[in-house]
Amino acid sequence: xxxxxxxxxxxxxxxxxxxxxxxxxxxxxxxxxxxxxxxxxxxxxxxxxxxxxxxxxxxxxxxxxxxxxxxxxxxxxxxxxxxxxxxxxxxxxxxxxxxx
Numbered sequence: 001x002x003x004x005x006x007x008x009x010x011x012x013x014x015x016x017x018x019x020x021x022x023x024x025x026x027x028x029x030x031x032x033x034x035x036x037x038x039x040x041x042x043x044x045x046x047x048x049x050x051x052x053x054x055x056x057x058x059x060x061x062x063x064x065x066x067x068x069x070x071x072x073x074x075x076x077x078x079x080x081x082x083x084x085x086x087x088x089x090x091x092x093x094x095x096x097x098x099x100x
Contacts, residue, residue, distance in 0.1 A: 038084075042077045049074035 049070040055062045 039081065042081045045070070045074040045077045 049067075052062055052067045052070045056064065056067045
């Protein structure tokens with residue numbers, strides 16, 4: 001099942017600044033940790049999909065619909081990660097084009 005957005009995940013991406021930090025906002029390194037966790041989740045879904053596909057191919061007791069759901073979930077998480085990467089690169093390139 002696809003996980004929903006929880007209030008804790010929204011708080012993790014809240015804008016940081018003097019006001020947010022004084023109210024218990026983001027800490028240094030929190031963005032890196034969040035990014036690492038997101039990439040680990042993408043990897044986990046890919047590995048889960050691979051193992052379920054192999055189990056089905058080997059004739060183990062795995063339902064076809066479960067394999068398809070896992071494969072689709074892995075596909076969606078990978079596409080989301082690629083789109084986030086593309087947006088980050090676009091933002092970086094836009095900043096580099098700015099004149100000082």
